[in-house]
Amino acid sequence: MRDPDGLIARAGVRGDPDRDQHFLVDDRVLDRLPTYLTDCDPARTTGTEATTTPAETATETETAPDTIDTSHLLEIGGGTGALTDRLLELGTETDRVTVVERDSELASFLRTEFSDEIDAGRLTVIEGDALEVDLPEFTASVSNLPYGVSSEITFRLLPEGRPLVLMFQQEFAERMVAEPGTSEYGRLSVSTQHYADAELVESIPKEAFSPSPAVQSAVVRLCPREPDYEVDDEDFFLRFVKALFTQRRKTIRNAIRNTAHISGLDAPESVVDAADEDLLQKRADAMAPAEFAALAELASDVGAPADG
Numbered sequence: 166m167r168d169p170d171g172l173i174a175r176a177g178v179r180g181d182p183d184r185d186q187h188f189l190v191d192d193r194v195l196d197r198l199p200t201y202l203t204d205c206d207p208a209r210t211t212g213t214e215a216t217t218t219p220a221e222t223a224t225e226t227e228t229a230p231d232t233i234d235t236s237h238l239l240e241i242g243g244g245t246g247a248l249t250d251r252l253l254e255l256g257t258e259t260d261r262v263t264v265v266e267r268d269s270e271l272a273s274f275l276r277t278e279f280s281d282e283i284d285a286g287r288l289t290v291i292e293g294d295a296l297e298v299d300l301p302e303f304t305a306s307v308s309n310l311p312y313g314v315s316s317e318i319t320f321r322l323l324p325e326g327r328p329l330v331l332m333f334q335q336e337f338a339e340r341m342v343a344e345p346g347t348s349e350y351g352r353l354s355v356s357t358q359h360y361a362d363a364e365l366v367e368s369i370p371k372e373a374f375s376p377s378p379a380v381q382s383a384v385v386r387l388c389p390r391e392p393d394y395e396v397d398d399e400d401f402f403l404r405f406v407k408a409l410f411t412q413r414r415k416t417i418r419n420a421i422r423n424t425a426h427i428s429g430l431d432a433p434e435s436v437v438d439a440a441d442e443d444l445l446q447k448r449a450d451a452m453a454p455a456e457f458a459a460l461a462e463l464a465s466d467v468g469a470p471a472d473g
């Protein structure tokens with residue numbers, strides 16, 4: 166196993182906080198991160214490209230894998246490679262890792278440091294912005310994300326339906342996993358939990374990083390699954406939730422009326438007329454995801470939402 170301080174020394178860099186560079190230097194944290202993947206239920210994590218036919222579904226329970234598929238791990242923000250090294254160790258000889266790194270100096274170091282693994286076809290280094298490059302078809306991701314774009318990256322990964330273990334700023338992590346009725350609960354909680362069961366598995370002190378970030382960090386495990394409600398138009402559902410949370414102190418009745426410019430509803434008054442009075446008196450932060458979904462379905466039917 167490569168020593169994280171040794172990697173930083175060989176790379177000859179100091180992490181630049183202005184470029185979201187906080188390298189993990191605590192071996193115990195690095196060792197634990199990949200292990201969090203294993204608690205996702207493999208039978209529920211088939212990914213978006215799964216092509217199960219109805220006939221195959223009948224035998225799904227017999228063929229469901231009993232371990233998480235680590236055959237192609239994705240890491241966003243490779244840095245000096247301390248986590249990359251752990252991910253390579255996790256897999257078998259035939260398993261692969263792809264790492265995306267925007268900083269050209271760091272990408273170049275990764276290509277030199279891991280040249281044996283690259284030659285063996287076990288590691289691919291993609292130099293570029295994780296928000297722009299084409300991502301491979303990965304089976305799971307473990308990443309210590311660049312905090313400045315952690316939200317955008319997460320919502321690029323979540324729709325892929327793969328298990329994710331991701332590091333965030335503590336406060337952001339708490340909002341992702343929050344339950345209705347708490348002050349942390351909001352648009353981020355509903356959008357995250359639309360795609361996955363989200364659990365904050367560990368808080369990480371600043372000292373685990375070099376240089377230390379300004380605030381504490383936290384690891385979130387995201388196990389993909391279908392939500393326990395149905396929405397016909399996912400884009401509208403997410404836009405509607407976003408709109409209603411811009412008025413989280415108002416009743417849902419007023420929030421529907423006041424945010425049509427965000428939700429795209431042509432006829433917000435028709436939605437108010439058709440919705441259940443109990444729901445209309447609630448505030449967004451008391452609404453469970455399934456209640457948002459039911460309201461979004463109703464709004465789709467009677468409120469004439471515009472596309473996009």
Ligand SMILES: C[S@@+](CC[C@H](N)C(=O)[O-])C[C@H]1O[C@@H](n2cnc3c(N)ncnc32)[C@H](O)[C@@H]1O
Binds near residue numbers: 186
């Ligand atoms: C928090 S550091 C993690 C580094 C390493 N994985 C570790 O744990 O020590 C985030 C890394 O993401 C890189 N980065 C920042 N913005 C990025 C982006 N938009 N796309 C890809 N990588 C990015 C930074 O250069 C940095 O190496």
